Amino acid sequence: MKLVIAIVRPERANDVLAALHHADVRGVSISRVQGHGGELERVETYRGTTVAMSLNDKVRFEIAVSDDFCDPTIDALLEGARTGEVGDGKIFVVPLERAIRIRTGEADEAAVTPVAG
Amino acid sequence: MKLVIAIVRPERANDVLAALHHADVRGVSISRVQGHGGELERVETYRGTTVAMSLNDKVRFEIAVSDDFCDPTIDALLEGARTGEVGDGKIFVVPLERAIRIRTGEADEAAVTPVAG
Amino acid sequence: MKLVIAIVRPERANDVLAALHHADVRGVSISRVQGHGGELERVETYRGTTVAMSLNDKVRFEIAVSDDFCDPTIDALLEGARTGEVGDGKIFVVPLERAIRIRTGEADEAAVTPVAG
Amino acid sequence: MLAAAQVNAGDTAWMLVATALVLLMTPALGLFYAGFVRSKNTLNTFMMSVAALAVVTVSFAAVGYSLAFSDGNGFIGGLDHAFLRDVGFTPREGMTIPHLLFFAYQATFCIITAALISGAVVERMRFPAFLLFLLVWSVAVYPVLAHWVWGGGWLQERGTLDFAGGVPVEMASGFSALAAALVVRARKDYGRQALLPHNAVFILLGAGLLWFGWFGFNGGSGFGVGNASILAFTNTLLAPAATLVVWFTLDQLRDRKVTAVGAATAIVVGCVAITPAAGFLSPGFAMLLGAVAAVPSYFIILWRPRTRLDETLDVLAAHGTAGLVGILFIGFFAQASWNGVSDGLVFGNAGQLADQALAVLATPAYAFFGTFAILKGIGLLMPLRTSEHEESLGLDVVEHGEEAYATGEGAILLTQEDGARAAEVLQPVPVVP
Amino acid sequence: MLAAAQVNAGDTAWMLVATALVLLMTPALGLFYAGFVRSKNTLNTFMMSVAALAVVTVSFAAVGYSLAFSDGNGFIGGLDHAFLRDVGFTPREGMTIPHLLFFAYQATFCIITAALISGAVVERMRFPAFLLFLLVWSVAVYPVLAHWVWGGGWLQERGTLDFAGGVPVEMASGFSALAAALVVRARKDYGRQALLPHNAVFILLGAGLLWFGWFGFNGGSGFGVGNASILAFTNTLLAPAATLVVWFTLDQLRDRKVTAVGAATAIVVGCVAITPAAGFLSPGFAMLLGAVAAVPSYFIILWRPRTRLDETLDVLAAHGTAGLVGILFIGFFAQASWNGVSDGLVFGNAGQLADQALAVLATPAYAFFGTFAILKGIGLLMPLRTSEHEESLGLDVVEHGEEAYATGEGAILLTQEDGARAAEVLQPVPVVP
């Protein structure tokens, strides 16, 4: 099993959700993060205080998948998140040793996408 | 060492904290996430705009533990988070290669739960 | 490749960013978390309700790096985040199997720090 | 555009403003209350006040006003002014402002009083049940109590003094809240989890706006710009300040921290305490009242959460108790040399205290049992509270289908045409047994 | 400090307050609108109202007031009062308040009307283009319409009644908003993504403050404390309450949920509907108007988002439509026994309805085409909207260089001296091709 982590633009979050849905990926957790990468800083001013903002809002997806589902998930993420401009984000894949469904206590594959099968 | 990640209901967060405490797990970091899983969408309306909300609020626990402590931690999470209804969440276990305490720079086991052992 | 996760004090977040910058680490994602560790609880009162607050605000850094860059990144994190007082936080290193740049679809080393080279 | 002969322009100008100020208090209360609840119940809490603006305005115009302020018996008024019949520009007997304006001013009182009670039942009461409650309560409870002290009822006949609403507003809402909390019962997590105010800035701003509005509430209850109004107005500045000082001191003594939520509460308590007495006490005694009234409210607010009584936003402590103290205070310190009406015990007129005591016995009883009966009755028609599951989802989503702070992430646009498609897309994960 | 002989102190006192109340409505509108947009456009949305306070106050003092209220022809006033010439303490003919105060009161009307139009173009219109629009619109559209009904223009000559601004305020803003939405076109994500209000508490509080201010808006449009003002004031309490009740009912029927955003909208719709009619209808018919006006606005708001018309905050539905209904309603239900001026059709005067109908035809046309032409003209001078990229970044950062809710993380202090160093530190990651 893998834990797939993706950092994407907030405005693509819903497209990513839709793409994941079409790829039959159901379980997913998302959170707001701020990222620093290749994008230009923007300058902001508050009264006399001028600052360079080096972080941009991003949305982080965390998706546990069975090994077979890893590539389809990545494809769905790429499809939903890509705009082609700097700042599109990254996908990281981390090995996942165990996955447990809290409701039932059942473990491993049964607990991750695909849920039935 | 393992990095245990758990996605639980917000209303169970404090119970989980208590259960972890009783299991002598001390170090933990939590954050708010939104999850999509088996729960029903809810429909919301804002003036003429009707939307289906496909995400539910969840709380994400991130806990670095020594290998011995992994099972007790999972048990505590299950105990604190389970309601038995759809949406209880998941636990993921990821291998952890290194852990470092920033204050002292000391590494590995010494830096994770159990702290004094 | 490694995924380096660091939990630091919010007031050190900008110092950490600067230290990472000097270490030539560019890509980074941060988020707000709340942590429980060795710090003392603080008591708060809202009308007749008295509560002990067991969580402290922290900032979580997530940084994907090539193997060579792992140690410099950790050094930079230690440098930027350390105050020497309880609550400075932790660094966790997790193995990273794949990294993909969404904009181009290019994989592995090319997608993580150091970006060029 | 000529006003009727006996209308006084200055009095009318001030009463127009006072009416608008009291009207503002209801959204201000919504904000104040909304700050106290968890974010998932923000809109529901605010909407309880908005609902009072809707329902009570209509019910008060229809019958409430008449029941309170038209001729009747000692207990309740008649229906002479039902549906605003004969409420026109000509002032009421002995008044210098148009009758219509007097009605509008009184309506704003009934609105906010009904809204206040919501504080006892937030975070669990079903919205439809609350709407029905507002309707019945604003007809069956408020007008009766208003009639007693202001509409020619038995307390007024006896000589009970109540300048701006210790009886029908403050004690009525406080003891109704007690009954409501008992009937609707505690939130499921009450006493088990820490249920904290999600936005204390709303609380502070709400308290500030309430204080601002209260100048119209008390200052307008002289129905003009005469001495009683001036005195009431000035006392509405002085008394809450004294309450604040005492509250700061109590907070400081208790655990060396002056709290912001406490300060906002103190403002309300001070304004409530001076409400019945505003036009009857000298400025000095008004400050004393503000200071004294802080104490019981402070300790009830401290003690109540240790009990099983989830009278959530402490309407009883802040309004019921402080209003009661204010009503009694008149009996001791009313001063004819300031108010031109009556002296209290301290100035030689023990009878006034007796009259005040009567109000303090009868009002809580009527408000408590009336509200109790109304809610029990509504409970026979429909469930009063949401299910446990809905309560944990939060009433904003459950009752209103909205979130206070929506981000749009994970929100899928539904249009009426694509209802079918949407239903498909939204299909949840098949649940593994 | 003695006022001119014919100044009435009570009237003046009330009009001072009414002016301040209407002034407050513009920041309240900013708050209300800001709650409706996504958080990245919060400040830009609020600033459109602040911009009206800046630009329109100046333009109105310079020429707008004169074009509306000095002698001219049936279409437009002259320049006699340009730059406030001869606007002093002496009341205008037939008035009892200083001329200067009359000017200030009228200025606040023009300010808020211009600000209202911003609702149609938030989240994409460039701020400089909007500033220019405010300037031109406040000179070329508002004063003309105000002249028609209040400054001695042709509608007033014919006998069209408009108490507090159905023509120059409500219909003008609503149909101008329609034109603006058409010229500026939809947001790039409109119809594709769910664009939700980021803070519904701001919406509710904004609506509450707007209602509060509206007592000055309608109640002040009698320019004193006479009967018309009292009637208008009271109707401003009753009508929106009736609108709320109907809105609750429609919401409940539609999907069994009374919405908070809907309630806030209902307050505005009710206040708008009663605006033109406030001083002309009996309280009972005012409530009827409030109830009736809810219906078209409700369904337009439901229907509009299903179209390609991104008239974002539904100014047409809330102001244009409700204002139109209010204007027409006068033609049916005006009652000379209450207003001392004229009867409507129902009371035997069909001519009044014809006069009202005229306003309902002419005003939308002038407002729509005027705004259309102005924006097309500005579009020739400068781009009206931001680029798609900027739109997705959010207008707060792009147009104002600020965030509404800044946390300071990742913010690097720049001082003028270390511009060079900063530039180095801030160098972005070299982009791999």
Place this chain on the structure above:
Amino acid sequence: MLAAAQVNAGDTAWMLVATALVLLMTPALGLFYAGFVRSKNTLNTFMMSVAALAVVTVSFAAVGYSLAFSDGNGFIGGLDHAFLRDVGFTPREGMTIPHLLFFAYQATFCIITAALISGAVVERMRFPAFLLFLLVWSVAVYPVLAHWVWGGGWLQERGTLDFAGGVPVEMASGFSALAAALVVRARKDYGRQALLPHNAVFILLGAGLLWFGWFGFNGGSGFGVGNASILAFTNTLLAPAATLVVWFTLDQLRDRKVTAVGAATAIVVGCVAITPAAGFLSPGFAMLLGAVAAVPSYFIILWRPRTRLDETLDVLAAHGTAGLVGILFIGFFAQASWNGVSDGLVFGNAGQLADQALAVLATPAYAFFGTFAILKGIGLLMPLRTSEHEESLGLDVVEHGEEAYATGEGAILLTQEDGARAAEVLQPVPVVP
């Protein structure tokens, strides 16, 4: 309820409202200031204004009012009105409103002035020290300066004009803030980190409410509805609008972005500048003053953060400077044909400028050194600021034991009974050495 013979109903009606409006300014200021700080200091910042409502109301009633407004010498008043002795319904000599109302109005001025100074010391000053500061400052500084220009003091004797508080309010708070910032010193992260406003909506709404209240502040300073009040009121609309326009222009020139925080600041600066001059200038010169006053404040706000002076919310720039400009402007452009009192240099009376210059020299000196001495004195009794550690935790938790935006996660309910158990549960991780 009959008012004393010489009381004017219209004047009194307006002054009741004006008083309530000024009272509202203090919570509005709390909101405005709270938006400017980081979220961890939100409540503390707001509470500094609430504290002024508590402490200053009491101190002003006790002695402040008397020291300012009862007979004394050129420097300070006496104690004739201490504890409100002889402050009743009978108007003061030459006035048409009850004495008690005059007192209440003046009290609201002292409250907000003291609250303003908090802007210089937010995010680090200890709350108890600030409470003590409020007490002493409101007795030793404000009343003295108010006496100088309004209570029969030496500046008034000389003929210095100050309509609504350039001396005791604006310059006093600005230069006191300077002294406070110097004594309390900079926040530990000042100049090293970007310390950004956490909620700019609060700033804009706060500014809107302040402007609204300012109509009472300036418009009420004629103590009635006479010409001076009308002029002051209207100028309070015009001058800030002109300031906004200039501020927009300067922002646009500087980096092509009109900022929202800047606009909120401009509103305050415009209101401040017109404060002393409101009743003395023609509307045209009022607009000129608003425009001119923008410039120095703008550049001081730009320059100050580049220095080591952490006068955090720029009270000196917004109040001290703009107030000073307003006071001087009277000396040039006062116009007897408008104000009935005096001409300025431009209209041939150079003496007025000299009198104004005197105020501009004496006031800052007294305010600065008075505040400096008071704070140094308090510093001997107790620490003025929190420790570095507490500062980084945030003053909300440290000083008030609360968070502005609590979520309840990780909050463990403590009841008095289970103190022991709680202590055990809460035991932190044993620290590895």
